[in-house]
Amino acid sequence: MPGRTRIRLRMEKQGHPTYEEIGQDRTIVSKPLYPPHHPHITALREGLSRWRVYFLDPAAMREEVALKEVETLAPNGGDLAALFNTLRVRNPAQFQALEKTLHQMLPSISGLEIERTAQGFLTLTVHEDEMPLSSRLVSEGTLRVLGLLAITNPPRPMAVVGYEEPENGVNPARLGVVAELLANAAGRGTTQFIVNTHSPVLPEYFEGKPGAALLHCYKEGRRTRFERFAETGVTCATGSTRTWTSWSSPSTPTASGGRDGVNRC
Numbered sequence: 001m002p003g004r005t006r007i008r009l010r011m012e013k014q015g016h017p018t019y020e021e022i023g024q025d026r027t028i029v030s031k032p033l034y035p036p037h038h039p040h041i042t043a044l045r046e047g048l049s050r051w052r053v054y055f056l057d058p059a060a061m062r063e064e065v066a067l068k069e070v071e072t073l074a075p076n077g078g079d080l081a082a083l084f085n086t087l088r089v090r091n092p093a094q095f096q097a098l099e100k101t102l103h104q105m106l107p108s109i110s111g112l113e114i115e116r117t118a119q120g121f122l123t124l125t126v127h128e129d130e131m132p133l134s135s136r137l138v139s140e141g142t143l144r145v146l147g148l149l150a151i152t153n154p155p156r157p158m159a160v161v162g163y164e165e166p167e168n169g170v171n172p173a174r175l176g177v178v179a180e181l182l183a184n185a186a187g188r189g190t191t192q193f194i195v196n197t198h199s200p201v202l203p204e205y206f207e208g209k210p211g212a213a214l215l216h217c218y219k220e221g222r223r224t225r226f227e228r229f230a231e232t233g234v235t236c237a238t239g240s241t242r243t244w245t246s247w248s249s250p251s252t253p254t255a256s257g258g259r260d261g262v263n264r265c
Contacts, residue, residue, distance in 0.1 A: 011037040053162035056147045056170070058140045064121040071156035077147045081124040081135070085114040087157050098153050105145055105177050112146075140169040148178060152185035160192045167199040179205030186211065 006019040009028065019026055028041065035042040056077040063078065066219060070082045088095040099111050106128075113125040113132065124135040127141065135143065144166075151161060166178050180201060186193045187210075197203065202206040212228035 009038070012039055013037070017060050043071075049161060050159040051162075052151075052160070053164070054147070054151055055164040056144055056168070058143045061143045061147060062136045064117065064123050064227040067116060067120050067122055072154050073147065073150045073246060077143070077150075080143075080146060081114050081122040083150050083154065084112060084124065085122055087153065088114065090155050094153060098149050101181070102145070102149060105174060105181075106142060111144070114188065128163055141171060144169045145178075152181050157188070159190075160194065161220055162194045162196070164196050165198060166195060167197060168242060172199075172201065175202050176205050178202070183209055 001094045005022055007022060007028070009018045009020055011017055029045050029048065033041055052072055052075065054073065054075055054077070058077070060074070061077040061080045065079050065082045067085075069086045071086070073083050075081060084095070084098075087098070102109055102112070108129050110130070111157075113127065115123050117126065119125060124146075125132045126135065126138050126146075127133075128138065128142075148166060151163065163182070165177055166182070170178060182193050182195065183206065185191060192213055195202075203214050204243045206214075216229045217224060217226050217228050
């Protein structure tokens with residue numbers, strides 16, 4: 001409402017609400033609130049904690065990582081060895097299925113090995129063409145495929161996953177397999193996947209799949225709008241208009257996001 005300077009915050013089973021000033025340098029969700037008094041904000045906080053956005057950085061993925069349990073990959077792909085180690089210890093069957101999928105995608109790779117160094121770090125070794133190769137030596141494309149497998153097979157599924165440009169560093173002939181991995185992961189019904197791509201080919205692999213949507217994102221004044229691609233008829237980006245590809249599971253609404261998301265003709 002115009003002129004309003006405070007937000008009224010209801011407290012469950014309490015006679016009087018609390019008030020928060022508008023324009024603070026922090027959100028109400030980030031404040032330490034007593035959960036029984038604020039169950040809805042607690043639920044929102046828990047939901048947001050299960051959102052992840054990934055833009056993989058092969059340099060970070062090559063690094064040794066400290067021995068620790070991790071449930072999701074770091075946004076840049078770091079903690080790759082730690083995540084695979086957590087999955088191997090917690091759910092050996094799932095880890096073996098992941099290795100099988102990796103072999104199907106990259107037939108030259110027969111398996112993964114996670115080792116602990118004398119300094120307490122974890123290293124990832126890829127067995128390729130019967131040779132053990134450190135993650136520092138494998139190709140960028142292989143690392144990105146490993147990252148995709150980690151994102152789609154975490155020990156703890158996320159609610160929403162944003163994935164930037166999955167085609168980067170991947171052989172175009174394998175984009176169909178990348179799309180299938182994302183489709184299968186979304187089909188489990190636990191995670192919504194939002195994909196930003198510059199590839200004119202990748203969206204074609206999602207045609208006809210339940211829940212798939214190609215979105216057009218564009219600026220209108222100070223607003224950002226999202227529409228289904230077919231409704232706009234736009235085929236390329238001009239000025240501030242952006243064409244984005246997004247895909248989600250059938251059970252969740254669709255949104256989109258990315259860095260620039262521009263597909264130029």
